Amino acid sequence: MHIIYDDKARQLTRCNDIKIIKLCELAPMLGYSTKHVRHMVNDGSLPSPLRSPSGKIRGWKTKDIDEWIDMKN
Known part of the structure; x- marks a missing residue:
């Protein structure tokens, strides 16, 4: 029997042209x-x-981070 996980991060990046920023990339940014x-x-x-x-944290959509940075400035 196979268990199917609803991995939204994987689905988003496969179905759309969405870029994901990983934790190790976001922190220094x-x-x-x-x-x-x-x-x-x-x-x-x-x-x-x-x-x-x-x-586990997979990452953030670049759009969400860009909007967050714009809102803070």
């Missing part, structure tokens, strides 16, 4: 450590990331 970015996610000060079925 924002000038923060990966640990600090995780804290920002947990306290709601950064847009919610796309997650794997197990809950």
Whole structure:
């Protein structure tokens, strides 16, 4: 028996031309450590990331991060 996971990050990138920014790419882009970015996610000060079925952070849609940066400036 096969288990099918609803992996929205994978579906989005396959079906559309959506770019995903990984945690290790986003942190230096924002000038923060990966640990600090995780804290920002947990306290709601950064847009919610796309997650794997197990809950691991997969990344952020570039559009969401661009909008977040524009809103902060």
